[in-house]
Amino acid sequence: MSEPGRDLVVPPGPGLPSGATIPASELTERFSRSPGPGGQSVNTTDTRVELLFDPSASTAFTDTQRARLLRNLGESMTRGQVSVVASEHRSQLRNRAAARERLAALLRAAAAPPPPPRRPTKPSRASQRRRVEAKKQLGRTKALRGRVRDD
Secondary structure, three states: OOOOOOOEEEOOEOOEOOOEEEOHHHEEEEEEOOOOOOHHHOOOOOOEEEEEEOHHHOOOOOHHHHHHHHHHHHHHEEOOEEEEEEOOOOOHHHHHHHHHHHHHHHHHHHOOOOOOOOOOOOOOHHHHHHHHHHHHHHHHHHHOOOOOOOO
């Protein structure tokens, strides 16, 4: 878990072989009143945290990683920035840590390369034969379910 106010460490994963460290200067935190739990202090303290990050201007990623991030995060970005909100805790510090964890997980998932395309395969002759035999057997079984005739 990375500490609020410090550089954000994104752990290694697919697309990020050695991970990434986002400088604290590239992250923007905004605070507001949280609609969640908090008891008497809910209307007086700014515990909701919104963490903003602009991947297009970041120095933490290579050009390839940045292009992949922008392509994968394109629909979830607002005005060119990724926004992560945390308001589930009563403490601003815990919400800050939760938002940072979510942003790291989001960036790690978005940096992953697309899966390799599926190569279509044909069923083997033996498996085709087994399938047809199973269908014939099922047909014979169902044929025996007819009405019983008195001869």
